[in-house]
Amino acid sequence: MFSRTFLDRAMLSISLATLALTYLAGKTFGFWIAAVILVAWLGLRTRQMVRQRYQASDTPQEPTPATTAPATAKKSPLHAAPVAEDTGDLIEGLLAESRYALLLRPQIVGNLTADQITRGLTLLDEEMAMIAAGDVAVQYWRAQGQPRDKSGDLAATFGFFLDRYPVTNAQFQRFVDSGAYEQSSLWDPEIWPSVEQFVDQSGESGPRFWQDGKHPAGLQKHPVVGVNWYEARAFANWVGKRLPTDAEWVKAAAWPVQSSGRRPIQRRYPWGESMERKCAHLWTHETTGTAEVDKTPGGATPDAVHQLIGNVWEWMHGNFGGADLAAGIIDFSSPMKSIRGGAFDTYFDAQAATQFQSGECVLGRKHNIGFRCAVSVADLALSDESADDQAEPTEEDLSTLPEEAAR
Amino acid sequence: MTREGMWELQSYKLADYSVSHPCFICHGGNNFDAELCRHCMAPMALAHQAAQLKTPPRLIAAVGSAGAGKTVYLGMLTDMLSRENNDLQVLARGAFSVQIQQITMEALANCRFPDKTPSEPDHWNWLHSQIQSKRIKRPYELMMPDLAGDALLEEINHPNSYPVIHHFLSKASGIMLLVDAAELEQGSQVQDFFATKIVSYLCELESHAKTGWPNRPIAVILSKADQCDTCFLDPLEFARKYAPSLWRQVKERLKKYQFFATGVAGACATIYGLGGQEQIPLRVEPRGIVEPFSWLTHQISKKP
Numbered sequence: 001m002f003s004r005t006f007l008d009r010a011m012l013s014i015s016l017a018t019l020a021l022t023y024l025a026g027k028t029f030g031f032w033i034a035a036v037i038l039v040a041w042l043g044l045r046t047r048q049m050v051r052q053r054y055q056a057s058d059t060p061q062e063p064t065p066a067t068t069a070p071a072t073a074k075k076s077p078l079h080a081a082p083v084a085e086d087t088g089d090l091i092e093g094l095l096a097e098s099r100y101a102l103l104l105r106p107q108i109v110g111n112l113t114a115d116q117i118t119r120g121l122t123l124l125d126e127e128m129a130m131i132a133a134g135d136v137a138v139q140y141w142r143a144q145g146q147p148r149d150k151s152g153d154l155a156a157t158f159g160f161f162l163d164r165y166p167v168t169n170a171q172f173q174r175f176v177d178s179g180a181y182e183q184s185s186l187w188d189p190e191i192w193p194s195v196e197q198f199v200d201q202s203g204e205s206g207p208r209f210w211q212d213g214k215h216p217a218g219l220q221k222h223p224v225v226g227v228n229w230y231e232a233r234a235f236a237n238w239v240g241k242r243l244p245t246d247a248e249w250v251k252a253a254a255w256p257v258q259s260s261g262r263r264p265i266q267r268r269y270p271w272g273e274s275m276e277r278k279c280a281h282l283w284t285h286e287t288t289g290t291a292e293v294d295k296t297p298g299g300a301t302p303d304a305v306h307q308l309i310g311n312v313w314e315w316m317h318g319n320f321g322g323a324d325l326a327a328g329i330i331d332f333s334s335p336m337k338s339i340r341g342g343a344f345d346t347y348f349d350a351q352a353a354t355q356f357q358s359g360e361c362v363l364g365r366k367h368n369i370g371f372r373c374a375v376s377v378a379d380l381a382l383s384d385e386s387a388d389d390q391a392e393p394t395e396e397d398l399s400t401l402p403e404e405a406a407r
Numbered sequence: 408m409t410r411e412g413m414w415e416l417q418s419y420k421l422a423d424y425s426v427s428h429p430c431f432i433c434h435g436g437n438n439f440d441a442e443l444c445r446h447c448m449a450p451m452a453l454a455h456q457a458a459q460l461k462t463p464p465r466l467i468a469a470v471g472s473a474g475a476g477k478t479v480y481l482g483m484l485t486d487m488l489s490r491e492n493n494d495l496q497v498l499a500r501g502a503f504s505v506q507i508q509q510i511t512m513e514a515l516a517n518c519r520f521p522d523k524t525p526s527e528p529d530h531w532n533w534l535h536s537q538i539q540s541k542r543i544k545r546p547y548e549l550m551m552p553d554l555a556g557d558a559l560l561e562e563i564n565h566p567n568s569y570p571v572i573h574h575f576l577s578k579a580s581g582i583m584l585l586v587d588a589a590e591l592e593q594g595s596q597v598q599d600f601f602a603t604k605i606v607s608y609l610c611e612l613e614s615h616a617k618t619g620w621p622n623r624p625i626a627v628i629l630s631k632a633d634q635c636d637t638c639f640l641d642p643l644e645f646a647r648k649y650a651p652s653l654w655r656q657v658k659e660r661l662k663k664y665q666f667f668a669t670g671v672a673g674a675c676a677t678i679y680g681l682g683g684q685e686q687i688p689l690r691v692e693p694r695g696i697v698e699p700f701s702w703l704t705h706q707i708s709k710k711p
Contacts, residue, residue, distance in 0.1 A: 358673065359689055
């Protein structure tokens with residue numbers, strides 16, 4: 001079908017040609033008839049355009065869903081798509097900021113070129129590891145004397161991607177520089193009044209130990225610390241991801257082997273059953289602080305997820321002290337969120353094991369707590385099937401991914 | 408009917424009993440086989456070990472109110488310094504010296520704090536160790552008791568009620584004064600008053616300007632600083648703000664002092680049970696543990 005613009009142009013051209021021909025042929029009557037028709041049509045068209053403009057300004061905008069897609073994506077011109085050049089620049093910007101998870105959303109991926117999709121998938125493969133769906137035994141913290149299952153509660157996880165490294169200062173710097181601390185849509189509404197108090201040493205918005213909105217010099221490859229749970233969550237929203245659950249994190253770290261009809265066999269540490277000091281950045285006499293995120297390659301999981309153990313504790317999505325808290329056995333002065341993995345100053349090896357859970361105040365901005373992000377396979381448009389199948393990625397899904405992620 | 412038998416005459420033991428063995432802490436006479444001093448309840452093993460040394464051991468006390476964290480601090484300190492090669496090393500002398508380390512580590516590994524130290528001196532744990540450091544020419548012996556806070560308070564309020572505390576603090580070369588920083592930050596003045604009392608008590612106990620406490624080193628340790636993070640940034644400023652009496656007392660009466668912040672637990676929670684409420688550590692992340700002890704031993708090693 002012809003577009004509206006095409007019909008307008010055709011109508012204008014025919015009217016002007018009729019006017020010119022009748023004038024040149026000396027047909028006065030015909031000239032005036034054509035002129036009247038043209039003026040009437042122009043008047044009607046102008047009226048239509050004015051009406052359309054008023055209707056557009058009066059229509060309320062749809063509210064932004066909080067979890068699945070960040071508000072930046074909704075605000076972005078990707079949806080409005082005013083001109084092709086702007087959309088292209090925006091996509092390139094998002095790719096440069098490693099916000100590929102936003103672009104690979106089913107709602108957005110249709111606007112990308114084949115090359116952009118490939119680049120997004122390559123980034124996904126380089127920066128995240130795919131953890132297949134399956135069961136995992138997860139131990140949660142219980143107060144002394146409370147009944148507990150030593151092997152942990154059995155939980156099912158869906159397929160998901162997990163960052164290969166904790167979020168670094170350099171990555172968080174992009175978040176700060178983008179003015180994310182002023183974008184209320186990235187933050188949970190309950191924390192809006194307090195976001196302006198999340199400042200660095202100089203009073204600028206940013207992690208606690210930064211200065212003038214900049215991370216300490218030379219620490220760009222160190223994990224970001226001094227961020228509370230809400231800041232970690234806002235960053236995850238910004239890149240189109242989320243914080244991992246306890247079950248997901250343990251699934252990635254303990255590498256459970258499924259055996260039919262039995263509980264999965266799991267590792268105490270990502271590399272095996274016993275602590276290897278060279279595999280994790282934990283407490284020693286020489287340890288003074290965080291290390292670069294790629295410092296201990298020997299401690300990676302078989303699918304190359306690094307530093308799940310040591311360097312910094314990692315914020316989990318879930319609460320800490322669940323059952324005991326509900327029973328009134330334990331009490332915290334403020335709500336606590338789960339953290340896992342141990343840090344550079346964790347003293348006991350057992351407290352850096354995959355199953356050990358600790359907690360921290362939701363607003364705590366500690367020197368040894370960082371985070372990494374996750375995203376569900378089902379939330380990404382890796383293939384047509386993956387968007388439909390919410391439970392488990394199929395062989396076809398895996399074949400669409402680059403080789404490393406599929407492995 | 409008669410039964411024959413042999414009765415061994417251990418006459419040499421009689422000779423041993425005739426000699427009085429002085430306690431290392433209070434110098435009171437004891438039998439050679441006494442386990443604890445009958446005057447002050449200090450272990451006689453200290454006296455036997457000290458008798459074999461050419462240089463008498465130095466004494467350091469960890470003092471503070473009940474629950475200030477003395478046991479946890481001493482246990483953590485000895486464990487950290489005995490783990491691997493370090494600038495400062497502690498080597499335990501005698502099996503009893505490992506007890507406090509073992510009790511503390513077992514408790515912390517299970518996410519709980521060790522039981523409160525009982526007030527009775529015969530139940531206290533003592534630490535006799537050798538200190539080695541690259542900064543010290545010759546290693547020296549050190550003795551540290553894990554004093555009960557309640558007993559200390561009793562001794563301060565009623566001097567000589569605990570002779571072992573009285574004598575030990577008279578002879579001690581240095582003090583680690585532990586103050587609960589978390590309680591201070593919450594606005595409680597109890598810790599401030601208690602610490603002020605201790606400093607005042609010490610200065611009255613040995614008041615000589617050169618040999619007394621005014622000239623002996625005191626490390627003021629703000630414990631549980633993990634629960635009030637600002638304490639780590641500037642312990643002196645924290646003390647000035649939240650413990651003004653102590654700060655003034657220390658500043659006016661002592662020549663060698665320094666404020667430190669320490670923390671053992673990364674985070675704590677309160678548990679409600681049959682025995683009332685109890686604080687538990689959610690993880691162990693020692694911070695600032697060695698620094699006060701290192702400073703103190705350095706100060707002590709300067710003295711002959």
